[in-house]
Amino acid sequence: MKTKIEFVELTSASFGSDVYLIAHTEYMVNREIKFMLKPKSEKFSLERNGQTIYVNQNGKDVQEFTATVGQFSKENPNIDNAKEYENYAITRIKLSPSNFEKKQSYKEFLAKNKKVLLFLKIDAEPIDIKWYEVIYENIFKNRPKLWYYGSENWFELKDNANNSSNNQNESSNENSNPQSNLNEYRIYSDGRIEKIIYDKENKLNKYKYVYYDASNVRYEICEAVRNITKEKKNGIVYKSKPTHQRVEYDKKVNEGSTIRRVKYVNGDIAEYGSHPTKGLIWRLYKSTNKDIEVVRMPDFLSYKKGEIVVNYKFTKTKRRYTGADTFAGFIGALVECRISLFTTGSCFKEASCFPSAEHVNGKSVDTLYKWKINYDQKIIDGMNKYHFRKILVGSGRYFKSLKRCSNGGRLHNSHLHSGNFDKSKVKIIKKY
Numbered sequence: 001m002k003t004k005i006e007f008v009e010l011t012s013a014s015f016g017s018d019v020y021l022i023a024h025t026e027y028m029v030n031r032e033i034k035f036m037l038k039p040k041s042e043k044f045s046l047e048r049n050g051q052t053i054y055v056n057q058n059g060k061d062v063q064e065f066t067a068t069v070g071q072f073s074k075e076n077p078n079i080d081n082a083k084e085y086e087n088y089a090i091t092r093i094k095l096s097p098s099n100f101e102k103k104q105s106y107k108e109f110l111a112k113n114k115k116v117l118l119f120l121k122i123d124a125e126p127i128d129i130k131w132y133e134v135i136y137e138n139i140f141k142n143r144p145k146l147w148y149y150g151s152e153n154w155f156e157l158k159d160n161a162n163n164s165s166n167n168q169n170e171s172s173n174e175n176s177n178p179q180s181n182l183n184e185y186r187i188y189s190d191g192r193i194e195k196i197i198y199d200k201e202n203k204l205n206k207y208k209y210v211y212y213d214a215s216n217v218r219y220e221i222c223e224a225v226r227n228i229t230k231e232k233k234n235g236i237v238y239k240s241k242p243t244h245q246r247v248e249y250d251k252k253v254n255e256g257s258t259i260r261r262v263k264y265v266n267g268d269i270a271e272y273g274s275h276p277t278k279g280l281i282w283r284l285y286k287s288t289n290k291d292i293e294v295v296r297m298p299d300f301l302s303y304k305k306g307e308i309v310v311n312y313k314f315t316k317t318k319r320r321y322t323g324a325d326t327f328a329g330f331i332g333a334l335v336e337c338r339i340s341l342f343t344t345g346s347c348f349k350e351a352s353c354f355p356s357a358e359h360v361n362g363k364s365v366d367t368l369y370k371w372k373i374n375y376d377q378k379i380i381d382g383m384n385k386y387h388f389r390k391i392l393v394g395s396g397r398y399f400k401s402l403k404r405c406s407n408g409g410r411l412h413n414s415h416l417h418s419g420n421f422d423k424s425k426v427k428i429i430k431k432y
């Protein structure tokens with residue numbers, strides 16, 4: 001029998017549950033990756049002063065646990081898609097120590113405080129040489145639950161007496177929102193999108209994205225962390241660095257094609273780097289001074305439940321943010337076309353989008369073609385249905401028979417541009 005394994009992100013888990021922890025790496029096969037779960041630094045938490053918490057790996061209580069890149073693939077040859085995980089360090093841990101006293105003290109703390117915020121520290125350094133350290137990755141469980149961690153997005157370890165959210169994916173009651181204060185986008189199979197606001201302030205600073213099929217069954221696809229920034233106008237090309245305003249910072253970056261970013265005191269952003277057809281250029285993205293919301297797209301989605309599939313991966317980009325509304329449209333289009341896509345991204349954290357002009361505010365998303373006419377047409381149709389208003393394809397022969405899109409010139413021979421997401425199609429529903 002053939003089996004396929006998929007991991008789905010979690011944003012929280014109960015004390016004592018088993019979860020998989022995964023680090024996606026490059027060029028690190030056979031290297032050992034170290035993981036630590038640390039509580040947000042507070043006066044008193046599970047451990048004092050931001051000390052690493054104890055978890056249980058392979059029957060041992062450990063503060064630091066490890067996984068070797070590629071081992072999961074080697075050890076599971078019977079899993080059909082094991083090869084996909086060759087560059088991943090994967091381990092399973094129990095979110096609780098087995099030591100009685102330790103466990104008791106964690107339990108008591110959680111019973112009193114309901115949850116603790118954690119972050120994951122990943123260390124990929126060789127023993128005793130600190131050459132590489134990151135404080136970011138994702139944690140997963142191989143059941144449809146979500147747990148996402150980013151530097152601005154804590155992972156919640158919850159008191160296990162409070163298990164109400166454990167079966168949230170099974171829920172088909174459209175009014176149930178187990179994490180009652182988490183604002184959410186509801187994406188319906190008929191193309192409608194609703195933004196449900198439970199908390200006006202959005203204190204959790206993120207959104208949940210939920211899909212409803214034609215029978216109104218609820219599928220919790222993922223969560224995404226929000227960033228509030230200033231709305232930007234489309235980028236304008238400059239031959240040299242714009243000097244129209246006082247500079248707040250000017251720094252070298254390494255974000256896809258962008259190698260330098262200047263922020264001006266009025267909120268404008270200028271970016272410099274290599275454009276696929278124009279060569280080395282500057283682009284100035286002027287701020288309108290209006291606040292907008294962008295979200296950090298999960299590093300990838302690999303969601304499958306019944307007929308509902310949402311699948312994308314990033315490629316060659318650091319433009320990992322998109323409009324909070326746009327992301328709902330993107331998910332709707334992905335469910336609609338049932339095709340896994342590579343995306344070359346949308347916008348940066350401050351809503352700029354070098355080398356593109358028209359991805360500002362995350363209003364557009366680029367994806368790679370499938371090079372099969374009926375597949376590419378399905379993607380275009382999905383994007384149309386979910387309110388992308390400017391869909392651009394290339395100018396080569398291949399594109400001639402595609403419908404409901406326009407010729408975007410040779411720049412788009414390499415990627416489909418689904419742009420100008422129509423925010424007016426998102427119905428805002430206040431529940432506070």
Ligand SMILES: [Zn+2]
Binds near residue numbers: 356359365366416
């Ligand atoms: Zn584009």
